[in-house]
Amino acid sequence: MTHAAASPRFVGALCALTLSIGVLAACTPAPEPTPTATALFASDEEAFAAAEETYRAYTEALNEVDTSKPQTFEAVYKYTTGDFQNRDRKNFSTLHAERFAMTGDSQLVRFEGLKFDNESTITAEICVDVSKTxxxxxxxxxxxxxxxxxxxxxxxxFELDDDEVRIARADRLEPDTCVAG
Known part of the structure; x- marks a missing residue:
């Protein structure tokens, strides 16, 4: 049994359905563009400069620590992360509990960027003058x-943490690696 013509009711329903799909498609929002990760640094030199700035700020904050006032420790922690920060927290806690005092200022005398992996870590060799501490x-x-x-x-x-460069680890070099200048 074939139908030579569609019933007017069927054609009307088909037109309404087609129109509804067209309207719905027009109202459906376009998908949100996926954000593209942008590099925090355009070059190794920029990454090394940011890491050096972080280490200098850390050293300045360290020079301001008063072991009798634990609130002064907080300025140091904002430049550190992970195990390095945990070690600082433990050391400052011990210095405070033992009523030891830190005197004098240390100074960063050499910073040499070694590696930037373009993802999340920067590695550098540093030398710090501690002769007055x-x-x-x-x-x-x-x-x-x-x-x-x-x-x-x-x-x-150094690790990138919330778009901030933070000190994550430090491994001592042989004593004669850095020579006082």
Whole structure:
């Protein structure tokens, strides 16, 4: 049984359905564009400069720490992350509990960018002059070994954390790597 013509009711329903689909399609919002990750740094040099700036700020904050006032520790923590920050927290807590004082200022004397992986880590070799610093106990006796070098070196790993460069790890270098200048 074939139908030579469609019923007017069927044609009307088909037109209404087609029109509804067209209207719905026109009202459906276009998909949101997927954000493209943009690199935080355009070059290795920019990444190294940001890491050096972070380490300098960390050193300045460290120079302002008063071990009798734990609130001064917070400025240091904003430049660190992970195990490095955990170690700083533990060390400052011990210094505070033992009533040890840090005196003098350290100074970053060399920063050499070694590697930027363009994703999340920056590695650098640093040298810090610690010759004017001391840690003294409550009797005023220095707790720093007599044979401590005046300039201390480390390989420092920085991580990008919320678009901020933070110190994540530091591995000491051999004592003669950095020479006082």
């Amino acid at each position: 001391d840690v003294i106990n409550q009797d005023g006796v220095s707790m720093v070994p007599d044979d401590r070098p005046d300039v201390s070196g480390a390989i420092v790993k």
